[in-house]
Amino acid sequence: MTQGHSSIVQPGGPLAGIRVLDLAGEAAAFAGRQLGELGADVVHIEPPGGDPMRRRSPYVANASEGEHSLHHHLHYNANKRGLVLDLHDEAGRAAFLRLAATADAVIESAPPGEMDRLGLGFEAAREVNPDLLYVTVTPFGQAGPFRDWQGNDLVAAAASGLMYLNGFPDDPPNVPGAEQAYHMGSLVAVASMLVALVGRERGTTPGAHRIDVSMQEAAAMATLQTANANIFTWHGRVPKRVGLAAEATARSLFPCRDGRWISFVVPIGAPALYRGFLDWLEEESLASFPGPDWVDPAYQAAHRPALAPHIEALAARYDRATLFAEGQRRRLLVMPVNDAADLLADAHLEERGSFVRYRRLGRQFTDVAPPYRFSETPAAFRRPAPRLGEHTAEVLADLDRPPAPRERRTAVSEPRSLPLERIRIADFFWLIAGPSASRVFADYGADVVKVESESRIDTIRVVGVQPADGGSSNTNGVFNDCNANKRSVTLDLNHPKGIELAKELVRASDIVTNNFTGDRMDRWGLGYDDLRKVKPDIIMLTMPVMGRSGPYRQYGSYGNGVIAFSGLSTNMGYPHRPPTGIAPLYSDFAAPYFAVSALLAALYHRERTGRGQFIELAQAEAAINLLGPDILEAAEGRLPPRLGNRSRDHAPHGAYRWCAISVRSDEEWRRLAEAIGAPDLAGRWLAIDARRAHEEAVDARIEAWTCARDAWDVARTLQAAGVPAAVVEDLEDMTSRDPWLSTRHLLPVSRDDEGIVFTTHAQPARIDGTVPALRRAPRMGEHNEAVFRDLLGLTESDYIELLAEGVFR
Numbered sequence: 001m002t003q004g005h006s007s008i009v010q011p012g013g014p015l016a017g018i019r020v021l022d023l024a025g026e027a028a029a030f031a032g033r034q035l036g037e038l039g040a041d042v043v044h045i046e047p048p049g050g051d052p053m054r055r056r057s058p059y060v061a062n063a064s065e066g067e068h069s070l071h072h073h074l075h076y077n078a079n080k081r082g083l084v085l086d087l088h089d090e091a092g093r094a095a096f097l098r099l100a101a102t103a104d105a106v107i108e109s110a111p112p113g114e115m116d117r118l119g120l121g122f123e124a125a126r127e128v129n130p131d132l133l134y135v136t137v138t139p140f141g142q143a144g145p146f147r148d149w150q151g152n153d154l155v156a157a158a159a160s161g162l163m164y165l166n167g168f169p170d171d172p173p174n175v176p177g178a179e180q181a182y183h184m185g186s187l188v189a190v191a192s193m194l195v196a197l198v199g200r201e202r203g204t205t206p207g208a209h210r211i212d213v214s215m216q217e218a219a220a221m222a223t224l225q226t227a228n229a230n231i232f233t234w235h236g237r238v239p240k241r242v243g244l245a246a247e248a249t250a251r252s253l254f255p256c257r258d259g260r261w262i263s264f265v266v267p268i269g270a271p272a273l274y275r276g277f278l279d280w281l282e283e284e285s286l287a288s289f290p291g292p293d294w295v296d297p298a299y300q301a302a303h304r305p306a307l308a309p310h311i312e313a314l315a316a317r318y319d320r321a322t323l324f325a326e327g328q329r330r331r332l333l334v335m336p337v338n339d340a341a342d343l344l345a346d347a348h349l350e351e352r353g354s355f356v357r358y359r360r361l362g363r364q365f366t367d368v369a370p371p372y373r374f375s376e377t378p379a380a381f382r383r384p385a386p387r388l389g390e391h392t393a394e395v396l397a398d399l400d401r402p403p404a405p406r407e408r409r410t411a412v413s414e415p416r417s418l419p420l421e422r423i424r425i426a427d428f429f430w431l432i433a434g435p436s437a438s439r440v441f442a443d444y445g446a447d448v449v450k451v452e453s454e455s456r457i458d459t460i461r462v463v464g465v466q467p468a469d470g471g472s473s474n475t476n477g478v479f480n481d482c483n484a485n486k487r488s489v490t491l492d493l494n495h496p497k498g499i500e501l502a503k504e505l506v507r508a509s510d511i512v513t514n515n516f517t518g519d520r521m522d523r524w525g526l527g528y529d530d531l532r533k534v535k536p537d538i539i540m541l542t543m544p545v546m547g548r549s550g551p552y553r554q555y556g557s558y559g560n561g562v563i564a565f566s567g568l569s570t571n572m573g574y575p576h577r578p579p580t581g582i583a584p585l586y587s588d589f590a591a592p593y594f595a596v597s598a599l600l601a602a603l604y605h606r607e608r609t610g611r612g613q614f615i616e617l618a619q620a621e622a623a624i625n626l627l628g629p630d631i632l633e634a635a636e637g638r639l640p641p642r643l644g645n646r647s648r649d650h651a652p653h654g655a656y657r658w659c660a661i662s663v664r665s666d667e668e669w670r671r672l673a674e675a676i677g678a679p680d681l682a683g684r685w686l687a688i689d690a691r692r693a694h695e696e697a698v699d700a701r702i703e704a705w706t707c708a709r710d711a712w713d714v715a716r717t718l719q720a721a722g723v724p725a726a727v728v729e730d731l732e733d734m735t736s737r738d739p740w741l742s743t744r745h746l747l748p749v750s751r752d753d754e755g756i757v758f759t760t761h762a763q764p765a766r767i768d769g770t771v772p773a774l775r776r777a778p779r780m781g782e783h784n785e786a787v788f789r790d791l792l793g794l795t796e797s798d799y800i801e802l803l804a805e806g807v808f809r
Contacts, residue, residue: 026179136212165582217765253580253581262320427449436589440592464477490780495806517545568587
């Protein structure tokens with residue numbers, strides 16, 4: 001794509017006709033970009049001097065701030081129109097409310113209460129528009145003890161538990177690269193807004209709604225596996241940073257012969273592949289593993305550390321490209337540890353059109369393309385980021401035209417119903433990334449029927465934390481967290497009658513989901529072309545790791561390999577350390593929100609048109625969309641530096657025994673100096689350039705003060721002074737010391753017929769002040785009779801006959 005100005009590149013998209021007023025700062029800038037890709041008309045409202053995001057580095061080469069900010073302007077404000085309004089002026093406030101009357105949604109990230117004080121908050125906005133969706137994204141949400149705490153990406157990542165897990169034991173915890181707390185907050189904001197939009201459109205939850213997103217809770221979702229809350233509540237253990245320690249069961253990164261790094265994982269629960277890997281080691285004369293034990297998934301999981309030295313020796317024999325190709329040929333989960341330049345040179349991504357090129361400011365830019373592909377309503381990079389006020393006259397002129405009639409939907413459900421009630425999903429997802437997506441639908445009222453099989457048990461039923469007195473495939477803590485509120489049926493999809501019943505389930509459903517590699521559903525006769533013959537308006541989403549086309553289309557991976565491939569390992573950490581990246585399988589918890597948004601956008605489109613469609617979401621491309629401006633910068637010939645916990649824009653900025661502290665202005669530096677009893681610092685190193693030039697000395701002064709204090713006391717002292725700070729929370733903090741997470745986000749779930757309490761993540765957004773109730777994940781096949789007999793109408797004799805034939809296994 002080539003263009004020299006900001007005209008719309010591609011009209012349409014599943015959200016065509018939706019207007020969003022984007023007042024968000026850096027905390028939720030990605031939300032507006034994502035909604036624009038999906039077809040919404042996103043109007044970014046800036047103050048007369050421009051959004052502060054325009055002044056963040058890095059800049060276009062040989063340029064300075066303003067239009068040339070690669071970081072938060074050219075990247076995050078793409079797909080938006082630009083409008084200048086002074087909301088501190090009466091005329092500006094009046095114009096905003098007139099715009100709100102024509103909009104479907106507002107997104108803002110102001111400190112709680114600020115928009116209300118301006119007369120522009122939720123109550124004022126819904127007075128002029130009784131159907132408005134009002135979304136807020138803040139560090140700690142609109143309620144709770146930390147509501148008014150100052151925060152940014154570092155603070156939210158620290159408070160979420162995500163930061164504590166990253167890095168080496170003798171280093172400070174590593175903040176994820178490319179501001180992942182901001183990304184998670186934005187992803188949750190878009191998905192939650194679309195939940196409310198679909199509920200409004202369908203009449204299940206009509207009217208205006210307030211959607212409150214806490215970045216702390218959004219980022220905490222990514223700890224669901226590596227620091228599953230039940231590890232502490234059942235066993236009293238706190239997961240630690242392990243770096244590349246050989247005894248670490250989670251190690252997946254190894255250096256290759258050419259000095260490059262590889263992510264190498266042998267899939268648990270696949271005996272033939274595991275045996276093939278052990279045979280490879282024997283072929284290379286590296287090790288011998290006789291006996292049958294290694295085909296048992298539980299044995300594999302318990303003895304993974306024993307394999308690390310052998311994988312390291314194998315990697316040392318091969319260049320990265322050779323090991324990547326050979327490992328995937330053997331169907332092992334082997335992925336290169338890429339940086340942004342590697343991604344731009346990758347043949348698979350180029351063939352798939354994973355990047356977009358356009359002209360702006362007299363030069364060509366390369367940015368990441370949307371990760372989803374819709375068969376009916378394509379998502380697209382629609383326009384470059386606007387010049388300051390570029391569309392002000394155009395947008396305000398719309399106010400002088402008669403508004404299009406707005407259809408009011410009448411409630412079709414009981415009061416306090418959930419927005420996605422009367423939606424059903426035939427859910428073929430397994431592992432973590434897929435089930436985490438369908439769980440969002442289940443939480444908000446959809447009937448999600450998980451289709452599984454005893455002949456191929458979902459690995460996450462088996463591998464993961466179990467209760468202290470032992471467990472089973474029905475008591476895994478991670479499985480419960482990913483599959484709460486769902487129903488479960490078992491079907492043998494290698495049996496013709498199993499396929500027939502699967503199609504009958506599809507006939508009774510609105511959505512079909514799967515995350516199998518390649519054409520697995522097609523080979524069962526359950527591909528999109530097969531299923532729309534059964535249900536013409538079906539919406540189907542497939543979520544393979546590398547997509548359905550391109551040289552890597554048959555390649556598989558877990559989340560650690562997706563992180564490595566996508567560049568999320570090489571843009572963080574300390575420069576002298578190996579690229580360990582984000583310790584949790586982060587993409588498994590970010591990609592689901594892309595999937596949720598894509599499906600909800602397709603549902604909205606179907607409500608308007610009656611047409612279903614097919615959606616492909618490659619997990620690797622979803623992860624690449626979390627790199628922020630790294631692709632833009634790499635295309636200019638520069639790689640983002642690995643800064644540890646430091647920042648290009650703020651100083652000091654880091655973790656100090658282990659409280660995260662970020663100073664964003666000279667005034668905050670004065671406040672910090674007073675709070676730590678060092679008033680001499682207030683005048684010394686006052687300017688940001690001086691603090692950067694003496695960052696080692698600055699860090700040493702702060703570290704000396706924090707080392708003598710409890711981290712919670714440090715955070716409260718600095719927050720009382722107006723300085724952004726938060727404890728770098730570990731799992732014990734999250735489950736017992738944090739007064740909000742421990743009581744409002746990590747919730748107990750149980751059932752009457754067993755004595756197990758599962759600690760489970762609630763949804764990280766509150767719609768109208770509440771989160772959906774949680775129901776324990778289903779036992780395998782628990783709902784066979786309810787689904788096959790009550791829903792699909794099998795007679796008792798037919799059901800018993802199919803049971804005897806082994807169809808329900």
